[in-house]
Amino acid sequence: MTAPLVGASVRRKEDFRFITGQGHYTDDISRPGQAYAYFLRSPHAHAKIKHIDAGAARAIKGVAAILTGADLAADKIGGLICGWMIHSKDGSPMKAGAHPALAVDRVRYVGDHIAIVIADTLAIARDAAEKIEVDYELLSAVTTPDKAQASGVAQLHNEAPRNTAFQWELGNKPETEAAFKAAAHKVKLKLKNNRLIPNAMEPRAAIGEYDQGSGGYTLYVTSQNPHVARLVMSAFIGIAPEHKLRVVAPDVGGGFGSKIFIYAEEVVCTWAAKKVGRPVKWTAERSESFLSDAHGRDHVTEAEMALDAEGKILGFRVKTLANMGAYLSTFASSVPTYLYGTLLSGQYAIPAIHVEVDAVYTNTAPVDAYRGAGRPEATYVVERVVEEAARQLKIDPAEIRRRNFVRKFPHQTPVIMNYDIGDYEASLNAALKLIDYKEWPARKAEAKKRGKLRGIGFSTYIEACGLAPSAAVGSLGAGVGLWESAEVRVTPTGQVEVFTGAHSHGQGHETTFAQLVAGRFGIPLENVEIIHGDTNSVQFGMGTYGSRTSVGMTAIVKALDKVEAKAKRIAAHVLEASAADIVLENGEFKVAGTDRKLAFHELALNAYTGHKFPTHEIEPGLKESAFWDPLNFTFPAGCHICEVEIDPETGVTKIAAFVAVDDFGNVINPMIVEGQVHGGIAQGIGQAMLEHGVYDPESGQLITGSYMDYTMPRADDLPNYKVGLTVTPCPSNPLGMKGCGEAGAIASPPAVINAITDALGVKEFEMPATPLRVWQAIQARH
Amino acid sequence: MYQFNYLRPKSLDEARKLFESNGDAKFIAGGQTLIPTLKQRLAQPTALIDLGAIGGLAGIKVAGGAVVIGAGAKHNDVATSADVLKAIPALAHLASHIGDPAVRHLGTLGGSIANNDPAADYPAAVLGLGAEIKTTSRTIKADDFFTGMFETALEDGEIITEITFPVPEKAAYMKFPNPASRYAMVGVFVAKTKGGVRVAVTGAASSVFRERTMEAALAKSFTPDAVANIKVAAGNLNSDLHGTAEYRAHLVTVMAKRAVAAAH
Numbered sequence A: 001m002t003a004p005l006v007g008a009s010v011r012r013k014e015d016f017r018f019i020t021g022q023g024h025y026t027d028d029i030s031r032p033g034q035a036y037a038y039f040l041r042s043p044h045a046h047a048k049i050k051h052i053d054a055g056a057a058r059a060i061k062g063v064a065a066i067l068t069g070a071d072l073a074a075d076k077i078g079g080l081i082c083g084w085m086i087h088s089k090d091g092s093p094m095k096a097g098a099h100p101a102l103a104v105d106r107v108r109y110v111g112d113h114i115a116i117v118i119a120d121t122l123a124i125a126r127d128a129a130e131k132i133e134v135d136y137e138l139l140s141a142v143t144t145p146d147k148a149q150a151s152g153v154a155q156l157h158n159e160a161p162r163n164t165a166f167q168w169e170l171g172n173k174p175e176t177e178a179a180f181k182a183a184a185h186k187v188k189l190k191l192k193n194n195r196l197i198p199n200a201m202e203p204r205a206a207i208g209e210y211d212q213g214s215g216g217y218t219l220y221v222t223s224q225n226p227h228v229a230r231l232v233m234s235a236f237i238g239i240a241p242e243h244k245l246r247v248v249a250p251d252v253g254g255g256f257g258s259k260i261f262i263y264a265e266e267v268v269c270t271w272a273a274k275k276v277g278r279p280v281k282w283t284a285e286r287s288e289s290f291l292s293d294a295h296g297r298d299h300v301t302e303a304e305m306a307l308d309a310e311g312k313i314l315g316f317r318v319k320t321l322a323n324m325g326a327y328l329s330t331f332a333s334s335v336p337t338y339l340y341g342t343l344l345s346g347q348y349a350i351p352a353i354h355v356e357v358d359a360v361y362t363n364t365a366p367v368d369a370y371r372g373a374g375r376p377e378a379t380y381v382v383e384r385v386v387e388e389a390a391r392q393l394k395i396d397p398a399e400i401r402r403r404n405f406v407r408k409f410p411h412q413t414p415v416i417m418n419y420d421i422g423d424y425e426a427s428l429n430a431a432l433k434l435i436d437y438k439e440w441p442a443r444k445a446e447a448k449k450r451g452k453l454r455g456i457g458f459s460t461y462i463e464a465c466g467l468a469p470s471a472a473v474g475s476l477g478a479g480v481g482l483w484e485s486a487e488v489r490v491t492p493t494g495q496v497e498v499f500t501g502a503h504s505h506g507q508g509h510e511t512t513f514a515q516l517v518a519g520r521f522g523i524p525l526e527n528v529e530i531i532h533g534d535t536n537s538v539q540f541g542m543g544t545y546g547s548r549t550s551v552g553m554t555a556i557v558k559a560l561d562k563v564e565a566k567a568k569r570i571a572a573h574v575l576e577a578s579a580a581d582i583v584l585e586n587g588e589f590k591v592a593g594t595d596r597k598l599a600f601h602e603l604a605l606n607a608y609t610g611h612k613f614p615t616h617e618i619e620p621g622l623k624e625s626a627f628w629d630p631l632n633f634t635f636p637a638g639c640h641i642c643e644v645e646i647d648p649e650t651g652v653t654k655i656a657a658f659v660a661v662d663d664f665g666n667v668i669n670p671m672i673v674e675g676q677v678h679g680g681i682a683q684g685i686g687q688a689m690l691e692h693g694v695y696d697p698e699s700g701q702l703i704t705g706s707y708m709d710y711t712m713p714r715a716d717d718l719p720n721y722k723v724g725l726t727v728t729p730c731p732s733n734p735l736g737m738k739g740c741g742e743a744g745a746i747a748s749p750p751a752v753i754n755a756i757t758d759a760l761g762v763k764e765f766e767m768p769a770t771p772l773r774v775w776q777a778i779q780a781r782h
Numbered sequence B: 001m002y003q004f005n006y007l008r009p010k011s012l013d014e015a016r017k018l019f020e021s022n023g024d025a026k027f028i029a030g031g032q033t034l035i036p037t038l039k040q041r042l043a044q045p046t047a048l049i050d051l052g053a054i055g056g057l058a059g060i061k062v063a064g065g066a067v068v069i070g071a072g073a074k075h076n077d078v079a080t081s082a083d084v085l086k087a088i089p090a091l092a093h094l095a096s097h098i099g100d101p102a103v104r105h106l107g108t109l110g111g112s113i114a115n116n117d118p119a120a121d122y123p124a125a126v127l128g129l130g131a132e133i134k135t136t137s138r139t140i141k142a143d144d145f146f147t148g149m150f151e152t153a154l155e156d157g158e159i160i161t162e163i164t165f166p167v168p169e170k171a172a173y174m175k176f177p178n179p180a181s182r183y184a185m186v187g188v189f190v191a192k193t194k195g196g197v198r199v200a201v202t203g204a205a206s207s208v209f210r211e212r213t214m215e216a217a218l219a220k221s222f223t224p225d226a227v228a229n230i231k232v233a234a235g236n237l238n239s240d241l242h243g244t245a246e247y248r249a250h251l252v253t254v255m256a257k258r259a260v261a262a263a264h
């Protein structure tokens, strides 16, 4: 018998094609007769469009069409939507400003879309775009959330006075205030969660195509969730009914959330394909990605914690301003609300919590989910404040956490979440061991001898993924259900095709999902094909984000259950036994206790020939599908500890050690999980030390619009991590798994900043910890 | 990118003639600055005259107490040249820290100094070592060559052919990279030469400059301590997201001190 597949570090099946350049991305696709699109974008942060003159541009040879917002409106194409309704504390629905795919009379951020130029070549399209004359009336701009609600600043949407989309709250205010009255200690911090720009390796791209014969559209697009794209483009934007719109997301080179959303470019290319009678192809240049991919984070927060004399947390209150950018992007409203406020209890038993979030519009790119989405912001708030509490109360940072850990499960927090299982002490202890906490004072002293400031920082995080029971998210405002679906087809010769709605864009689904199936049926891994990304082949899907693969994999398990049950019934007939006596072992259907058996491929052939069972009782064929709606969120948790060394002369900060111990429940492929942790920490360290999306406060120009100024993490910015796993199997799905995709990015930023503030001996410090900022903090100390 | 003609002369003479007969022509060497500029449509030359096929432009030789490097020598050639490593290791070290391997295998010495990016590394070595720049029409001293931000003493159509670096007694280059671009946010080249001590600073201001106060101090005592307390005025220095003028001024001192300590 071979080693079990589930739980094994199987090499990724997809990597051969990726690393040998044989992946098939949207930009690799060329359709016969295709034309090329270039989007004319606003160079201004805020302006009225008085007039657009495209006459000279249209006259250029090779230009197929130049289309504007007026053309979209004439065709009754709807605007982009935000699919999660948030209600303000006064009960009013959120104020979503209209978001036309091409601006009608106003542009609201640098990069906002004005016109699509379609031509025989990209060069002609660009030449033509330069010839379009737009008469702007410039308006003042506001770019930061703390200024957005002031009187006298630019107003973005008439629908949203004071640039406020909603004022949301969660938790219990009177109880929280009472907790503060009773508190021996109060710990308060002002925090900023810096704006990030996603920077997937593959820029966004779209090819729209219209087939006059069938009246059907096809969109090839860099999407994490092609079915959702189809649904939104059909039901809300009105491009075509669902059965006349095929959305294909082929290989996708990273998304990190930024490819969940339904963007203007893909909508316009699809619509325009019919207008010009040719496929229309667009691929973002990197500068366009910087300007127009949905950004992440951008919160300003004040948080205060109430503790008793022993360091037990009594209450927590948080006020956050969330920058939504110029428009509400597809899922933007859920990020600073239900993906944020619900995680403010951290790993701790906190009796009273109250959070208020004002979401504001500014003249910047829309902000939406980015790896972690709300949970990194929550974790940053909780873990920075807890660490500060430890310092103020002079309690060891590990000890203060121990005193507050949730220890009894299930645990109902004051902010909706019901934690099903966990062992926070176990991951803390394992991390302390990995970092060798006992020797910490010696390391600090030794660094001091070398003239370096060494600091240590903790982050015991929790997150919620496996989004999420449909009824629950529906009651919180989601416009969709968050089930996942799968279809398992066994071929007559015994291979298995799995059609999953859980799109893979770097996560390794083609391997882990195949491990699950091959392990279950005892067949070789290479006999399993995982198919995703095409609405014409996959029945339905909600897509991949929020570390929700536990949902997608459970849907597969449910389909496998049905396949196995049917296979056993067929085997019973063929082997002339009772179905109850059939067992599946090592790829064979056996009559228990006998040597009568059918190999998996023999069973498959029998299922399709239909020669040996009553086909009026049991349908021929072997193909089943399932929808799985999760029973609860899942709650990965763990402990990250970071040690930094700072050169006080230059402010240069190096990560001297980084350990991460995570509890992801059961793990299908430890190597892939470790890779996800490494990548997540890289992005977390990126946020903490390197990355920052900065707009000029006056002009609203994106200052960090290229890699000359936006610091992407490079290999030599990152340490060697020491990672480990603890396991409490998740009770709400049959695989016992929780999800691992975002944990690294969620957990690590506070660990890094806690280490830096420890080294510097300062209370407040803004990410990213660039050498300049660290040096300035050192200067401010004396 | 806009349309342009691509020309590939075999000799300097031919290159000059093509330049004169082609309106708004530009020379191209490694293209590591020019190509990104063209891609962003920030320049619209009528023709690109590729200097890559002209013989004898990329040599490296040591002669008469100097290292003579052809304008077409790639950064990687300089970084790995046994002759340079032996004669002026600081110069090889500087070249090895320009950009990434792809950039170093394409970018050239001539292109770098002709471009005179305020954050480029080579200008610090050229000025710090008191090099001489030979062109198709004359020889220009380093002190006269770098005239301002992206500006040099080169005339229209003048081609750099080689740069002569006198071998110093000791020298070192200390670079503080911009965290994002990894160009020099501050780079200090310190050299003890026959003609005296030279300290050239790049990245900090609109163009590379000599730090004369430090030169005087180091002439008296070539030790890190001699410069450790010299405060550089922030007034004319660059200020941006990555470094304020004050920070850059501070880094000039720190990098100078470290360069002196590392000089050999």
Ligand SMILES: Cc1cc2nc3c(=O)[nH]c(=O)nc-3n(C[C@H](O)[C@H](O)[C@H](O)COP(=O)(O)OP(=O)(O)OC[C@H]3O[C@@H](n4cnc5c(N)ncnc54)[C@H](O)[C@@H]3O)c2cc1C
Residues within 6 Å of the ligand: B026, B027, B028, B029, B030, B031, B032, B033, B034, B035, B036, B051, B071, B072, B097, B098, B099, B100, B103, B106, B107, B108, B109, B110, B111, B112, B114, B115, B117, B119, B120, B121, B122, B154, B158, B159, B160, B161, B181, B182, B183, B184
């Ligand atoms: C990703 C990246 C990172 C980089 N990092 C750094 C860095 O850390 N430090 C650094 O210093 N530089 C850096 N560079 C710039 C690089 O060093 C370039 O090679 C250099 O600036 C230009 O050299 P080139 O040969 O590519 O010139 P080109 O781009 O071909 O030309 C540049 C200019 O010089 C002119 N020119 C070229 N050769 C001659 C000549 N012989 N005579 C007269 N004029 C000439 C051209 O007409 C043009 O105006 C980086 C570049 C990139 C793309």
